[in-house]
Amino acid sequence: MSIVSERIDGGRTAALSLRYALRELRGGLRGFYVFIACIALGVMAICGVGSVAASLSEGLAREGRTLLGGDVAFVLFQREAKPNEVAFLRSRGEVSVAATLRGMARASDGRLALVEMKAVDASYPMLGELTLNPKLPVNDLLAEHDGAFGAAADPTLLARLDLKVGDRVAIGNATFEIHSAVEAEPDKLAGGVGFGPRFLVSEAALHATGLLQPGSLVRWNYRVKLPDNASGERAPAALIDDARSALPEAGWEIRSRSNASPQLERTINRFTQFLTLVGLAALLVGGVGVANAVKSHIDRRRDVIAAYKALGATGREVFAIYLTQVIVLAGIGSIIGLVAGAALPFVIVGLFGKLLPLPVVPALHPDELALSLVYGLLTALAFGLWPLGRVHDVPVAALFREAVGTVWHRPRWSYLALMAAVIALLVAVVIGLAYDKRVAAVFVASSVLVFALLRGIAAVLMALARRLPRTRFTMLRLAIANIYRPGALTPSVVMSLGLGLAVLVTITQIDGNLRRQFLAALPERAPSFYFIDIPASEAGRFDTFLKQTLPQSRVEDVPMLRGRIVAARGVKAEDLKASTDSEWVLQSDRGLTYTGDIPKGSKIVEGEWWGADYAGEPLVSMEKKIADGLKLKIGDEIVVNVLGRDIPATISNLRNIDWQGLGINFVLVFSPGAFKGAPHTHIATLTEAHPDVAGDARIIKQVADSFPMITSVRVREVMETIGLVVTNLALAIRSASAVTLVSAILVLGGALAAGHRHRVYDAVILKTLGATRVRLLGAYALEYLMIGFATAVFGVIAGSVAAWLIVTRLMTLSFAWQAGSAAGVVAAALIVTVGLGLAGTLLALNQKPATVLRNL
Numbered sequence: 001m002s003i004v005s006e007r008i009d010g011g012r013t014a015a016l017s018l019r020y021a022l023r024e025l026r027g028g029l030r031g032f033y034v035f036i037a038c039i040a041l042g043v044m045a046i047c048g049v050g051s052v053a054a055s056l057s058e059g060l061a062r063e064g065r066t067l068l069g070g071d072v073a074f075v076l077f078q079r080e081a082k083p084n085e086v087a088f089l090r091s092r093g094e095v096s097v098a099a100t101l102r103g104m105a106r107a108s109d110g111r112l113a114l115v116e117m118k119a120v121d122a123s124y125p126m127l128g129e130l131t132l133n134p135k136l137p138v139n140d141l142l143a144e145h146d147g148a149f150g151a152a153a154d155p156t157l158l159a160r161l162d163l164k165v166g167d168r169v170a171i172g173n174a175t176f177e178i179h180s181a182v183e184a185e186p187d188k189l190a191g192g193v194g195f196g197p198r199f200l201v202s203e204a205a206l207h208a209t210g211l212l213q214p215g216s217l218v219r220w221n222y223r224v225k226l227p228d229n230a231s232g233e234r235a236p237a238a239l240i241d242d243a244r245s246a247l248p249e250a251g252w253e254i255r256s257r258s259n260a261s262p263q264l265e266r267t268i269n270r271f272t273q274f275l276t277l278v279g280l281a282a283l284l285v286g287g288v289g290v291a292n293a294v295k296s297h298i299d300r301r302r303d304v305i306a307a308y309k310a311l312g313a314t315g316r317e318v319f320a321i322y323l324t325q326v327i328v329l330a331g332i333g334s335i336i337g338l339v340a341g342a343a344l345p346f347v348i349v350g351l352f353g354k355l356l357p358l359p360v361v362p363a364l365h366p367d368e369l370a371l372s373l374v375y376g377l378l379t380a381l382a383f384g385l386w387p388l389g390r391v392h393d394v395p396v397a398a399l400f401r402e403a404v405g406t407v408w409h410r411p412r413w414s415y416l417a418l419m420a421a422v423i424a425l426l427v428a429v430v431i432g433l434a435y436d437k438r439v440a441a442v443f444v445a446s447s448v449l450v451f452a453l454l455r456g457i458a459a460v461l462m463a464l465a466r467r468l469p470r471t472r473f474t475m476l477r478l479a480i481a482n483i484y485r486p487g488a489l490t491p492s493v494v495m496s497l498g499l500g501l502a503v504l505v506t507i508t509q510i511d512g513n514l515r516r517q518f519l520a521a522l523p524e525r526a527p528s529f530y531f532i533d534i535p536a537s538e539a540g541r542f543d544t545f546l547k548q549t550l551p552q553s554r555v556e557d558v559p560m561l562r563g564r565i566v567a568a569r570g571v572k573a574e575d576l577k578a579s580t581d582s583e584w585v586l587q588s589d590r591g592l593t594y595t596g597d598i599p600k601g602s603k604i605v606e607g608e609w610w611g612a613d614y615a616g617e618p619l620v621s622m623e624k625k626i627a628d629g630l631k632l633k634i635g636d637e638i639v640v641n642v643l644g645r646d647i648p649a650t651i652s653n654l655r656n657i658d659w660q661g662l663g664i665n666f667v668l669v670f671s672p673g674a675f676k677g678a679p680h681t682h683i684a685t686l687t688e689a690h691p692d693v694a695g696d697a698r699i700i701k702q703v704a705d706s707f708p709m710i711t712s713v714r715v716r717e718v719m720e721t722i723g724l725v726v727t728n729l730a731l732a733i734r735s736a737s738a739v740t741l742v743s744a745i746l747v748l749g750g751a752l753a754a755g756h757r758h759r760v761y762d763a764v765i766l767k768t769l770g771a772t773r774v775r776l777l778g779a780y781a782l783e784y785l786m787i788g789f790a791t792a793v794f795g796v797i798a799g800s801v802a803a804w805l806i807v808t809r810l811m812t813l814s815f816a817w818q819a820g821s822a823a824g825v826v827a828a829a830l831i832v833t834v835g836l837g838l839a840g841t842l843l844a845l846n847q848k849p850a851t852v853l854r855n856l
Contacts, residue, residue: 014320014324017317017320017321017323017324018324018328020321020324021321021322021324021325021328022328024301024304024321024325025325025328025329029329032293032297032329034289034292034293034746034747034749034750035289035290035293035294035329035330035333035380035750036329036332036333036336037286037289037333037746038283038285038286038287038289038290038333038743038746038747038750039283039286039290039329039330039333039334039337039376039379039380040333040334040336040337040340041282041283041286041337041739041742041743041746042279042280042282042283042284042285042286042337042375042376042379042739042743043283043333043334043336043337043338043341043372043373043375043376044279044336044337044338044340044341044739045275045278045279045282045283045337045341045739046276046279046280046283046337046341046371046372046375047337047338047340047341047342047344047368047369047372048279048340048341048342048344049272049275049276049279049341050272050276050341050365050368050371050372051341051342051344051345051364051365051368051369052344052345052348052360053268053269053272054363054365054367054368055345055360055361055362055363055365056268056358056359056360056361057268058361058363059358059359059360059361060268060358060359061258062359062361063359064256064257064258064259065127065257066127066128066186066187067186067187067189067359068187068223068255068256068257069096069098069124069125069126069127069128069186069187069221069223070093070094070096070126070127070223070224070225070257071093071224071225071226071235071236071239071256071257072223072224072226072236072239072240072254072255072256072257073221073222073223073224073254073255073256074089074221074222074224074243074250074252074253074254075219075220075221075222075252075253075254075255076219076220076222076250076251076252076253076644077217077218077219077220077253077562077564077589078215078216078217078218078561078562078643078679078680079220079643079644080099080220081220081222081250082644084247085247085250086222088243088246088247089222089224089243092224092226092239092242093224093225093226093227093239094123094126094224094225095123095222095223095224095225096120096121096123096124096125096126096222096223096225097120097121097203097220097221097222097223098118098119098120098121098124098187098220098221098223099118099119099203099206099218099219099220099221100116100117100118100119100218100219100221101117101206101211101216101217101218101219101533102114102115102116102117102196102217102532102533102711102713103115103117103171103172103199103209103211103711104171104700104704104708104710104711104712105157105161105169105170105171105199106169106170106171106704107161107162107163107167107169108167108168108169110701111161111162112697112700112701112704112712113157113160113161113196113197114196114711114712114713114714114717115153115157115171115196115197115198115199116196116197116198116199117171117199117201117206117209117211118185118198118199118200118201119201119202119203119205119206120138120142120200120201120202120203121202121203122138122139124138125185125186125187126223126225127186127225128186128187129184129186130182130184130185130186131182131183131184131185132152132180132181132182132183133180133181133183134165134180135180136179136180140179141179141180141200142179142200142201142202142205143202144202144204144205145177146177147175148168148175148176148177149174149175149176149177149201149202149204149205149208150176150177150179150201150202150205151169151176151177151178151179151199151200151201151205152178152179152180152181152182152198152199152200153169153178153181153182153197153198153199153200154181154182154197154198154199155181155182155183155197156197157196157197157198157199158178158181160197163178164178165178165179165180165181166178166179170708171199171209171211172208172209172210172211172708172709173208173209173210173708174205174208174209174210176199176201176205182198182200185198185200189358209709210708210709211533211709213533213535213681213709214535214536214679214680214681215535215536215560215561215678215679215680215681216533216681217532217533217560217562217681224239226239233256233258236256236257236258237256240254240256249641249644249645249646250644251563251564251566251589251641251642251643251644251645253564253588253589269435270435270436272435273434273435273436273439273440274439277439277440277443278503278739278740279739280375280430280443281443281447281499281503281740282739282740282742282743283375283376283379283743284379284447284451284499285496285499285500285503285740285743285744285747286379286743286746286747287379287380287382287383288383288492288495288496288499288747288751289496289743289746289747289750289751290326290330290379290380290383290384291383291384291386291387292492292496292747292750292751293750294322294326294383294384294387294388295387297322297325298322298387298388298391301322305318305391308321315391315392316392318391318392319388319389319391319392319415322388322391323384323385323388326380326381326384326388327377327380327381329380330376330377330379330380330381330384331377333376333380334372334373334376334377337372337376338369338372338373341369341372342364342365342368342369345360345362345363346362348360348362349362371429371433374429375426375429378422378425378426378429379426381419381422382419382422382423382426385411385415385418385419385422386411386415386419388411388415389411389412389415389416389418389419390410390411392411392412392415427444430443430444431444436580438580446802447499450498450499450502450798451495451499453794453798454494454495454498454499454791454794455491455494455495457494457498457790457791457794458490458491458494458495459491461483461490461494461786461787461790462483462484462488462490462491463484465480465481465483465484465786466484468480474775474779475775475778475779475782476779476782478766478775478776478779478783479779479780479781479782479783479786480783480786482762482779482780482783483783483786483787489751489787490787492751493748493751493784493787493788493791493833494787494790494791494794495751496744496747496748496750496751497744497747497748497788497791497792497795497829497832497833498791498794498795498798499740499744500740500741500743500744500745500747500795501744501791501792501794501795501796501799501825501829502794502795502798502799502802503740503741503799504740504741504795504799504825505795505796505798505799505800505802505803505821505822505825506799506800506802506803506806507734508799508818508821508822508824508825509799509800509803509804509807509817509818509821509822510730510803510806510807511730511734511821512816512818512821513803513807513813513814513815513816513818514730514813515727515730516816527556527685527686527687527715528553528686528687528688528691528696528699528714528715528716529685529686529696529699529712529713529714529715530683530684530685530712530713530715530718531683531684531685531686531703531710531711531712531713532560532681532683532710532711532713533681533709533710533711534557534681534682534683534684534707534710535681535682535709536559536679536680536681536682538707538709538710539557539559539682539684542557542682542684542707542710543555543557543684545703545706545707546684546686549699549702550686550688550699552688552689553686553687553688553689554686554687555684555685555686555687556600556664556684556685556687557682557683557684558593558595558599558664558682558683558684559593559594559595559680559681559682560591560592560593560680560681560682560683561591561592561593561642561643561675561678561680562589562590562591562592562642563589563590563592563640563641563642563647563668564588564589564590564640564641565585565586565590565638565639565640565668566639566640566641566646567638567639568630568632568636568637568638568639569631569632569636569637569638570637573586574586576630576631577631578629578630579628579629579630581625581629582625582626582628582629582630583629585626585629585630585667586630590666590667590668591666591683592640592642592666592668592669592670592675593666593669593670594669594670594671594672594673594674594675595669595672596610596611596612596613596614596671596672597612598655599655599664599665599666599669600664600665601657601658601659601665602621602655602656602657602658602665602669603655603656604621604653604654604655605624605654605655605656606624606634606653606654607621607634607651607652607653607654608652608653609621609652609653610652610671612672614671614672614673615672615673616671617649617650618647618648618649618650618670618671618673618674619649619650619651619652619670619671619674620638620649620650620651620652620668620669620670620671620674621651621652621653621654621655621668621669621670622638622651622654622655622667622668623654623655623656623657623667624654624655624656626667627651627654632651633651634651634652634653634654635650635651636650636651637649637650637651638651640668642675642678643678643679645678647674647675649670649671649674652671655669664683664684664685686699696714696716699712700712700714745832745836748832748833748836749836763776763841776841777838777841777842780837780838780841781834781837781838783837784833784834784837784838785830785833785834787833788829788830788832788833788834789826789829789830791829791833792825792826792829792830793826795825795829796822796825796826799825800817800822803815
């Protein structure tokens with residue numbers, strides 16, 4: 001064995017520390033497999049999520065022009081662009097027009113389905129490729145023949161109405177013949193999520209349907225393709241600035257090729273952050289394994305450490321040697337995780353490339369690799385420094401006596417300061433690089449609180465076991481004594497399992513509540529139908545029709561317009577510093593209404609309502625959380641652009657809104673007369689006393705027969721569409737969370753393995769004194785059962801509280817505790833804890849007493 005024969009000074013410290021560290025590791029990595037696996041898992045999760053997100057962002061950026069359908073898109077709601085506006089756009093480049101709105105498609109047998117209509121001009125698509133089956137030129141596809149307009153339909157619609165190419169359907173006043181099926185649209189992602197299958201038609205066909213009534217909820221999209229020499233970002237920015245200067249009241253929603261789908265990018269960023277935090281949680285759970293592994297390693301190497309010190313090595317020099325070992329091992333685990341995580345985008349594209357709806361461009365991303373490596377190394381140091389630091393002041397004699405008694409103490413303040421600096425750096429990286437720093441800060445605070453609580457739970461459990469009265473049952477007495485004896489496994493097991501269980505309970509509770517909200521029964525008295533695009537001139541007749549057709553049902557009808565907030569408090573919308581929860585209100589047009597009565601489902605919390613007879617200057621009522629997020633108060637002025645006209649209004653009151661009832665409600669409600677003379681439509685809800693599928697189909701048919709321009713939206717179908725999205729998101733979250741659970745199980749196994757030597761000594765002594773294998777197995781099983789149950793109870797409580805906060809505060813949904821999933825988590829925790837514990841115990845019981853006793 002090599003010895004330290006000279007002092008390690010100055011610049012030689014690092015080199016000699018590395019030399020001795022590597023020399024010790026030449027004997028193998030026994031005892032460090034859990035260490036390496038935990039770091040690798042956490043780094044793999046973080047690197048994989050970051051690499052996939054970066055590849056997706058790169059794909060969105062590279063395909064920005066195709067996704068947008070041009071270099072710049074100018075969007076208007078409820079109105080077509082005026083001739084001077086179109087002329088301005090055509091003066092700057094090639095223009096393609098597309099309009100989208102919802103309608104009801106009727107098959108020849110009378111069956112009906114909600115569709116997302118998209119009317120395009122002859123130049124569609126200017127960029128990308130429209131994939132059809134069979135393939136046809138767009139002009140031939142949409143041409144009118146024999147009294148029917150050509151159309152292409154989503155295969156979902158064909159299956160839903162049992163249609164095939166060549167069949168005819170009616171929408172509004174127009175008849176369409178399906179010439180092809182739409183397999184892919186180059187600009188579909190930029191349009192957002194639809195509630196019906198696509199139905200592609202021409203502009204002339206759209207006008208022929210009669211659905212374009214004043215105020216109809218139609219979205220006009222004018223895509224501008226700039227000349228080929230305008231390849232940089234300056235040209236789109238200049239066009240946007242010129243459009244806002246030349247047409248200040250047009251009310252455009254403007255997007256460029258660099259942000260073709262802002263909502264999608266925001267969603268990706270938020271989801272990426274969440275999955276990264278889940279990966280970081282796995283890394284933190286693994287940190288407990290790091291601490292256990294380092295402590296166990298030092299315990300095994302006590303004779304080597306004693307030799308180092310006996311031959312003149314200082315505590316600081318020994319610390320440097322074993323710190324170098326920890327860094328090397330963390331580097332090995334991190335590299336394994338980096339390789340697996342970096343390969344994830346390539347694997348996804350290789351296996352599912354043709355099925356992916358998003359443009360993922362697999363590539364190596366050095367910034368994501370570097371960040372994941374930093375996370376891995378900092379986590380290993382943060383958890384490894386405490387057991388390493390305590391080696392400094394342990395005398396040689398104490399190290400040699402450790403086989404009988406262990407004397408541990410707090411590390412020196414210099415090591416505590418180093419550990420605090422590492423933790424502070426880790427926290428700074430987590431929060432500083434987060435998309436939503438508030439969420440990241442909450443995660444950090446929650447992690448610190450959970451670790452503190454877990455350590456407290458372990459201390460309380462040990463103290464409680466110590467104070468319990470002495471029982472006459474040998475197995476139970478031995479199990480209780482094992483919980484609080486010196487070197488007990490209680491802190492390691494509780495810390496190893498607790499955080500993983502808390503994460504699992506949080507995920508299962510959120511998943512259960514989302515499924516209950518979107519896939520189970522609708523809220524009591526929720527509307528059965530929404531009816532949109534009701535012409536103002538037909539609103540009264542339609543209301544009478546519904547009440548006569550369904551006299552036992554409740555009908556609610558309100559006027560509706562679309563408008564965009566363009567300024568508030570004299571500040572332009574793009575310059576307002578909105579909170580994360582309220583910024584969505586400024587990002588597009590919003591539904592608006594006017595009324596003299598307080599809307600149902602709303603409660604005035606500040607200010608006063610204007611009353612039914614109000615006839616003064618425009619006033620507006622805002623949802624309170626949105627007003628707070630925009631830093632608006634009563635008396636402030638906001639300006640909304642409606643149909644190309646800026647309308648100022650003063651905030652008169654603030655409301656709390658019950659969104660979960662699914663009734664009609666709006667963030668912005670204006671006083672009567674605010675939109676006097678503006679063309680608009682109405683929106684209505686129908687709440688049935690006893691809804692059923694056959695009755696719903698009958699209602700849809702009766703409305704389509706009498707009012708072909710009105711679109712019926714069945715609430716349950718919309719909820720099922722949303723539920724499908726939620727289910728897919730929950731699946732991704734559960735998959736990512738599985739990494740945390742695997743890490744927790746690894747750490748638990750490592751903690752039990754670390755205490756194996758003590759279990760062997762205990763088993764040998766007790767067997768020598770007459771204990772049987774059955775009694776020892778029973779005692780250990782009871783010990784693990786009690787520790788596992790206490791940890792599981794904590795995990796259920798902590799996870800349920802976290803899920804309640806997320807569901808009620810962040811998602812603003814109702815929360816119902818899922819007892820079944822919680823019970824499943826408790827059962828799984830007990831099975832895993834007792835199973836792994838008894839597996840290690842059986843190995844200890846198989847040791848021959850003579851061999852062990854000779855080495856005591």
